[in-house]
Amino acid sequence: MSFTTEQQPGVCEQAPAATKGFTLNHSMLRVKDPKVSLDFYTRVLGMRLLRKLDFPEMSFSLYFLAQAEEAAMAPQDVGERTAWTFAQRGILELTHNWGTENDTEFKYHDGNAKPQGFGHICISVPDLDAAVRWFDENGVTYVKRPEQGKMKDVAFIKDADGYWIEIVEPARLAKLGRPA
Structure with a gap:
């Protein structure tokens, strides 16, 4: 018999059929200065930037990162890469609210x-x-x-x-x- 789940109070023993194909795609962290954060995550942790999305009307940018092995499989076409990014597992999204990098007192x-x-x-x-x-x-x-x-x-x-x-x-x- 294959493993399905450990049993604890509150655990649903069988995943509902309606959830088949659900994937934990990404977790998001807000960052003060994307230049500093991107240096840390790409240089120190070896992640690769898959996609940057800007939302000027709301004054923020999103940066989607993955480990290098996963990033190597990303499509070259920007639209295909965006769709591919949202189909992956273990992605890190860094969200930058514009202007926070200029505020010396700002901290998350x-x-x-x-x-x-x-x-x-x-x-x-x-x-x-x-x-x-x-x-x-x-x-x-x-x-x-x-x-x-x-x-x-x-x-x-x-x-x-x-x-x-x-x-x-x-x-x-x-x-x-x-x-x-």
Whole structure:
């Protein structure tokens, strides 16, 4: 028998037929300065910009990013690439409300300060130690290094807007959540 879901109170055991084909496409973060954020996500985390959409009538821009492997499959045609982008999994959308980059006092709530809400996004890496060395070389700010705290082998870093990014090496997490 194949796995369908863990059982917990409130979990619907079978996905309703009407939801077949639903895909978690993207998560959105608001960013103060797209130049700074795009540098972090493309240079430090290796993501590629799939598409930028401007909405001048509402004074904002959207930047859709994906990991390089997924981005390599994107169509060249801008319209086809837009449609393709909205059909993918694991896309990060950065939203820039024009003018925030010029306001020295402006800051978004990271979701981890009081009142808490949004927590973090997560990036899986093939080698956590190599990723930590790369982050150190690039002066990345840590919330928690892998050797710190009770949950070992998990790092948390911050982006330019203070959003937390969990960094994990999947092979190290097989025992996570199991009694010692």
